Amino acid sequence: MAVYTHVSDEALAAFLAEYDLGNALSFKGIAEGVENSNYFLETSKGRFILTLFEKRVKADDLPFFIGVKQHLAAKGYPCPEPIMGKDGKALRTLEGRDAVITSFLEGLSPRRPNVVQCRGLGEGLARMHVALADFGMTRENALGPASWPRLWEGRAANADALLHGLAGRIESDIAAIAKADPDSLPLPRGTIHADLFPDNAFFLGDDFSGAIDFYFACTDALAYDLAVCLNAWAFEDGAAGEAAGLQFNFSKGAALIAGYESVRPLEPAEREALPILARGAALRFFLTRLVDWTDTPEGALVRPKNPLEYAGRLSFHRKVTSAAGYGG
Amino acid sequence: MAVYTHVSDEALAAFLAEYDLGNALSFKGIAEGVENSNYFLETSKGRFILTLFEKRVKADDLPFFIGVKQHLAAKGYPCPEPIMGKDGKALRTLEGRDAVITSFLEGLSPRRPNVVQCRGLGEGLARMHVALADFGMTRENALGPASWPRLWEGRAANADALLHGLAGRIESDIAAIAKADPDSLPLPRGTIHADLFPDNAFFLGDDFSGAIDFYFACTDALAYDLAVCLNAWAFEDGAAGEAAGLQFNFSKGAALIAGYESVRPLEPAEREALPILARGAALRFFLTRLVDWTDTPEGALVRPKNPLEYAGRLSFHRKVTSAAGYGG
Structure with a gap:
């Protein structure tokens, strides 16, 4: 659910006058993306998505994110294409927020991806990496291993409150990954999505139809992106609910x-690095969710996601010793 | 903001199979309507809105609401047209909720309607009344004067907590309207929208392009619908904010x-009845907002609207003695 900034009629009309898109025929806040405000926008020229960037996205990073999408779209990769204003610029200001209009992408986000969709997602991820191989800009992964001690600091009691004994295991994970030092490994690196959860992937039936929400994209090991996807796509909740009964689905992992x-x-x-990368990816999402869980005031408009879902994944990754452990 | 019920891929596919609409090409929760979950739905046959009815809408009332829209659409009145399934039925079940697909209506809801839009809204309202003159179904206004003592019961302290001395004035309003007994007046009656706020009206530029959200529609005095609109369209917030500095804009009232x-x-x-009907309409919205304000737990997902906006309108209506007082 994500409409934080409201747009007045006058502000929208003035904003659209800076484009060659005609007038608005429809404008509806949509529940897409968690960090930003998103609107479905229809004009005589077609359908678009208007995004207003809320405070969690750094303004300095926006040219990188927009550049990634421009590069992908220019290569025919299915993603929202930033629309240029009459001045040739994609990024401008609306209601005091940085804002961008992108093309509308068809497809539905799968709520419970099936094996065929996992295969399509794997293909789509690799195609993205290949298409971005000659992308010229770089951005450090702000949520890489170097950031984890800072995210973890002072949260041990919160972790133990969620699950008795969890804090010690998280500290072991942080130490183990620091020792393995994945940033120093001789892995192919490039531009990665870094957040390609089912929410951010579209399908038409079982066919991958595109990726959205590039607001964590950065320069990192390509296999780390695959590790994020293994965490996000190949685990299934057990019958018992969100965190308990979590299981890795080998068919989905293998297909991905x-x-x-x-x-x-x-x-x-x-x-060889896949187990430590997958463990690192699970730790990254555990830690950011723990921060949100701890810092979000009770009853806030946006409900934070349960960190325990990623504690469960960490338990699995600790025992995996090779890519074969994920079906690879 | 209104997506309460999530729809799984499988449930959506099975639901669409009951229609002749093809497969889903896009499906996005939208921030439209307050009582229900609404999704933008695109298929190979076009664009639609999928609505799931949440608990506040009574299932027994749905055939009436759907009938109103069918009747209006059949007469070419711009409103969401219920789409029939292959079995000839518009109302079915999805994710345990009553659900309906309607046609997609172009247009934008004005955030701050201008005078020209107020005139267009008045025209659109009267066209609706004329188009519904031969509609055969009836539904009692569940939020008419007979319901007010029940809504008000036990809330006097809440009203006084909002504004010192307010409870006494509200009791005078309830008594004055009971005495005037608008239900007994010889007024033309028929099917009314009863909730045609700017959120529920669409415009393309300044041209009225349709009405949505008929979930308070009922059988009542036609002029009461106009009175609701005078409350919703012709008042303006002062510079001081939501409740303070409220002003009636005579140009907008006259245009409407x-x-x-x-x-x-x-x-x-x-x-002659317009002042008492307008006072009654303001009281109806004050009371339902007061109930929501009092009953909504702090920090709930949906923020209740401030009842004081309607206390301010009541102060105005108490002094009006004729339609001329609204610019009529």
Whole structure:
């Protein structure tokens, strides 16, 4: 649910006058994206998405995010294409927020992805990496291992309150990954999405139809992106609910990796690093969710996601020793 | 903001299979309507709105609401047209909720309606009344004067907490309207929208392009619908904010009434009753907002609207003695 900033009629009309898109025929706040305000916008020229960036996205990062989408769209990769104003600029200001209009992408986000969709997602991820291979801009992964001690600081009691004994295990995870130092490994690096959850992927039936929400995109190990997707796509909740009964679905993991490798085969070093990257990815989402869980006032408009879902994934990753452990 | 019920991929596909609409190409929760969950739905056959009815709408009332829209749409009146399933039925079940698909209506809801839009709204309201003159179904106004003592019961202290001395004035209003007994007046009656706020009206530029959200529609005095609109369209917030500094804009009131009368001239009895009907309409919205304000737990997902906006309107209506007081 994500409409934080309201747009007045006059402000919208003045904003659209800076584009060659005609007048608005429809304008509806949509529940897409968590960090920003998003509107469905229809004009005589077609359908678009208008995004207003809320405070969690740094203004300095916006040219990178927009550049990624422009680069992908120019190569025919299915993603929201930033629309240029009459001045040739995609990024401008609306209601005091940085704002951008992008093309409308067809497709539905799967709520419970099936095996065929996992394969399609793997293919789509690899195609994204290939299409971005010659992208010229870089951005450090602000949520990489270097950021974790800062995220973790002072939260041990919160973790133990969620699940007795959890804090010690999280500290072991942080230490183990610091020791493995994945940033120093000889892994192919490039531009990654870094947040390609089912919410951010579209399908038409079982066919991958595109990726959205590039607001965590950064320069990092390509296999880390695959590790994020293994966490986000190949685990299933047990009957008991959100955190309990979590299971890794090997068919989904295998399909995801096979789909990826059908476009871009993994190097031996990437296969070897997959368990530590997957553990790192789970830790990254555990920590940011823990921060949101702890810092969000009770009864806030946006309900934070349960960090325990990622504590469960960490338990699984700790025991995996090779890519084969994920079906790869 | 209104997406309460989530729809799984499988449930949506099974639901759409009951229609002749093809498969979903896009499906996004939208921030439209307050009582229900609404989704933008695109299929190969076009764009639609999918509504799931939440608990506040009584299932027994749905055939009436759907009938109103079918009747209006059949006459070419711009409103969401219920789409029939293959079985000829518009109302079915999705994710345990009553659900309906309607056609997509172009237009934008004005945040701050201007005088020209107020005239267009008045015309659009009168056209609706005329189009519904031969509608055969009836529904009692569940929020008419008979319901007010029940809404008010036990809330006097809440009203005084909002504004010192308010409870006594509200009790005078309830008594004055009970004495005037608007239900007994010889006013033309028929099917009314009863909630045609700017949120529920669409415009393309300054041209009225349709009405949505018929979930308070009922059988009542036609002039009461105009009175609701005078409350909702012709008052303006002062610089001081939501409740303080509220002002009636005579140009907007006059435009609204003139627009209405350009299609359906008011009878003398309606002109005479306008002040008591407008006071009653303000009281109805004050009371339902007071109930929501009092009953909504602090920090709930949906923020209740401030009842004081309608206490301010009541202060105005108490002094009006004729339709001329509204610019009519």
